Amino acid sequence: MRLLLVEDDPMIGASVQKGLRQDGFTVDWVRDGQAAELALGSESYDLLLLDLGLPKKSGLDLLHTLRTRGNVIPVLILTARDAVADRVKGLDSGADDYLVKPFDLDELAARIRALLRRRAGRADPVIRHRELVLNPATHEASFAGTPLVLSAREFALLEALLDRPGAILSRAQLEERIYGWGEEIESNAVEVYIHSLRRKLGADFIKNVRGVGYRVPKG
Amino acid sequence: MTSIRRQLLFGLLVVVVIAGLVAAWGVYLRAHRELDELFDYHLKQMALSLRDQSFEQLAGEPVELTDAFDFVIQVWRPDGARLYFSHPDATLPNRAQLGYTTVATNEGEWRVFSIQQRGLTVQVAQPMSIRNRLAAAAALSTLAPFLFLLPALGVLVWITVGRGLKPLAAVASAVKARTPAALHPLPEHSLPGEIQPLVAALNDLLARLERALTAQREFVADAAHQLRTPLTALRLQVQLAERAHDPEERAAAFATLHQGLGRATHLVEQLLTLARQEPEAVQRPPTEIDLAELARMVTAECAPLAETKGLDLGVTRANAVTVRGDREGLHTLLANLVDNAVRYTPAGGRIDVSAYRETGQAVLEVIDTGPGIPREERERVFDRFYRRAGNEMPGSGLGLAIVKNVADRHRARIVLEDGPNGVGLAVRVLFPIP
Numbered sequence A: 001m002r003l004l005l006v007e008d009d010p011m012i013g014a015s016v017q018k019g020l021r022q023d024g025f026t027v028d029w030v031r032d033g034q035a036a037e038l039a040l041g042s043e044s045y046d047l048l049l050l051d052l053g054l055p056k057k058s059g060l061d062l063l064h065t066l067r068t069r070g071n072v073i074p075v076l077i078l079t080a081r082d083a084v085a086d087r088v089k090g091l092d093s094g095a096d097d098y099l100v101k102p103f104d105l106d107e108l109a110a111r112i113r114a115l116l117r118r119r120a121g122r123a124d125p126v127i128r129h130r131e132l133v134l135n136p137a138t139h140e141a142s143f144a145g146t147p148l149v150l151s152a153r154e155f156a157l158l159e160a161l162l163d164r165p166g167a168i169l170s171r172a173q174l175e176e177r178i179y180g181w182g183e184e185i186e187s188n189a190v191e192v193y194i195h196s197l198r199r200k201l202g203a204d205f206i207k208n209v210r211g212v213g214y215r216v217p218k219g
Numbered sequence B: 001m002t003s004i005r006r007q008l009l010f011g012l013l014v015v016v017v018i019a020g021l022v023a024a025w026g027v028y029l030r031a032h033r034e035l036d037e038l039f040d041y042h043l044k045q046m047a048l049s050l051r052d053q054s055f056e057q058l059a060g061e062p063v064e065l066t067d068a069f070d071f072v073i074q075v076w077r078p079d080g081a082r083l084y085f086s087h088p089d090a091t092l093p094n095r096a097q098l099g100y101t102t103v104a105t106n107e108g109e110w111r112v113f114s115i116q117q118r119g120l121t122v123q124v125a126q127p128m129s130i131r132n133r134l135a136a137a138a139a140l141s142t143l144a145p146f147l148f149l150l151p152a153l154g155v156l157v158w159i160t161v162g163r164g165l166k167p168l169a170a171v172a173s174a175v176k177a178r179t180p181a182a183l184h185p186l187p188e189h190s191l192p193g194e195i196q197p198l199v200a201a202l203n204d205l206l207a208r209l210e211r212a213l214t215a216q217r218e219f220v221a222d223a224a225h226q227l228r229t230p231l232t233a234l235r236l237q238v239q240l241a242e243r244a245h246d247p248e249e250r251a252a253a254f255a256t257l258h259q260g261l262g263r264a265t266h267l268v269e270q271l272l273t274l275a276r277q278e279p280e281a282v283q284r285p286p287t288e289i290d291l292a293e294l295a296r297m298v299t300a301e302c303a304p305l306a307e308t309k310g311l312d313l314g315v316t317r318a319n320a321v322t323v324r325g326d327r328e329g330l331h332t333l334l335a336n337l338v339d340n341a342v343r344y345t346p347a348g349g350r351i352d353v354s355a356y357r358e359t360g361q362a363v364l365e366v367i368d369t370g371p372g373i374p375r376e377e378r379e380r381v382f383d384r385f386y387r388r389a390g391n392e393m394p395g396s397g398l399g400l401a402i403v404k405n406v407a408d409r410h411r412a413r414i415v416l417e418d419g420p421n422g423v424g425l426a427v428r429v430l431f432p433i434p
Helices: A010-022 A033-042 A059-068 A084-092 A105-119 A152-163 A171-178 A189-201 B004-051 B128-177 B196-243 B247-277 B291-308 B327-344 B399-409
Strands: A002-006 A026-030 A047-051 A075-079 A097-100 A127-129 A132-135 A140-143 A146-148 A207-209 A213-215 B072-076 B082-085 B099-105 B108-117 B120-127 B287-290 B312-318 B322-325 B350-358 B361-368 B413-418 B425-432
Touching: A002 A010, A002 A033, A002 A171, A010 A026, A010 A105, A010 B196, A010 B247, A026 A033, A033 A047, A033 A059, A047 A059, A047 A105, A059 A075, A059 A084, A075 A084, A075 A105, A084 A097, A097 A105, A105 B196, A127 A152, A132 A152, A152 A171, A152 A189, A171 A189, A171 A213, B004 B072, B004 B108, B004 B120, B004 B128, B108 B128, B120 B128, B128 B196, B196 B247, B247 B327, B247 B399, B287 B291, B287 B327, B291 B312, B291 B327, B291 B350, B291 B361, B312 B327, B322 B327, B327 B350, B327 B361, B327 B399, B327 B425, B399 B413
Parallel strands: A002 A026, A002 A047, A047 A075, A075 A097, B312 B350
Antiparallel strands: A127 A132, A132 A140, A140 A146, A207 A213, B072 B082, B072 B120, B099 B108, B108 B120, B287 B322, B350 B361, B361 B425, B413 B425
């Protein structure tokens, strides 16, 4: 899952990015409202982590612009403003959740997972598809009852494909989901991961639509 | 405790009593004078009426006279033999001089009138005490209304003053009702003119208090808010350190944690410094401070940090110039300016510190080759917690606020300008010299 983090404090930004990467998220980090708008315009993200006190364009302004443009990306506000009125304002401006600083990395990751789950229309914290069970919180996976060992990228790829079973994701879209900015993308990486996943899950778990991309057929 | 009511009452009563006494004394003197005239005339009339009497047959037969008009009559023959003495037991001088005299005897003063006619000397005498008594009675009758008036006056004063002071009690209870949370002004309408200035002054004080308290409250809220940022970073950094799997990762995590701690510590220290430099908090007596010496001292203190950052920090001009002020405050001011320069100037840069005199003012100057501050931000950088956008350096946002506080206290002006050739920042603190 690829997230955009908008945070002007270098220490907090670096720590959140690092912590969320450890949790298996792909995190891009920008420092101000304008950069966030640019990033949101050029890449597709699954979720936006938004600080409110931003230079150049405030978090609330950015959120307002997003929502008036009809962008439905889940937004989690991270802020030091803890007054009830601030939270109400944040949520009413179109945020999906509100986390007050200082927060806990694990709680942040859990809330992100909950928002992503809700966006995908699932209530179950565990992703199930046929005989495959994925737990985004623990990064554990099992297939037909036997535990499965997946690398972080393999897990992310599978998660992306299972987000909307049946939908076709291009190679570029998949790369975007599993690589953040500045991360070196090895050529054929997606093919390599798909190949490895097919070995573990069976050849027809992931279908190839030639010249278009990959999909997991609906259960 | 002094009481206006009691003082007023006491003062008024004393004045009334004195006035009464003065009036009585006046009446007494006047009555006495009139009585003197009247009785003297009486004495004379009596003596004149007696001179035609034949006293030969009266001798030895004292005439009973009324007590109230105790006249004592003596008649002497030309040879000096007493022909008649109305009160043989009265002690009176034998033959006083003619006309009116006042004679002191061991029974008190007597008023005496003597007359000579056809060889006989007639003397009529009357004790002065009668006149005194009558005059005193007149005086007393004057004093009486005053004495009757006293209690009534007392009660009246007590009530009037009490009523007049009632607004004061109302003001007192209104002041008592004020709390740090509710400092709204006291009602000023329908107050006696004497109390109005007091209430106006109190309202002025309340307004100033409220402003100070609001500023303080905002500052505390601001400070708490600002402390959240380094604390958030610390919490995240601790979690990352806990999650670290291998020693290398852990060491890196601890290194960032150290930086985070350093930043939090710096912020707390700057907050404390700011609190100490608040104009209300400083009570040190001003001393003469040599700015050149101060420049050398601060530069020496900051030199090690500048060196580790690869900066060329030095004093370029140090002319002897002194200002009167707070040594600790000025040290903080210059240290913050140099610290800022060291913080924001990239490696290989140069920082020049100077102290000199210039047309009626003393100047402290710090010039760096850092990124400078855009013109439009030069006002705002002195605001508390203002941090410039895209600022990578972990500052507290308080350094220049502290500098401004100290400068304001010394009535000094701070000028931010581009450095030489438009590169970097030149900060000048201009102190007025009398």
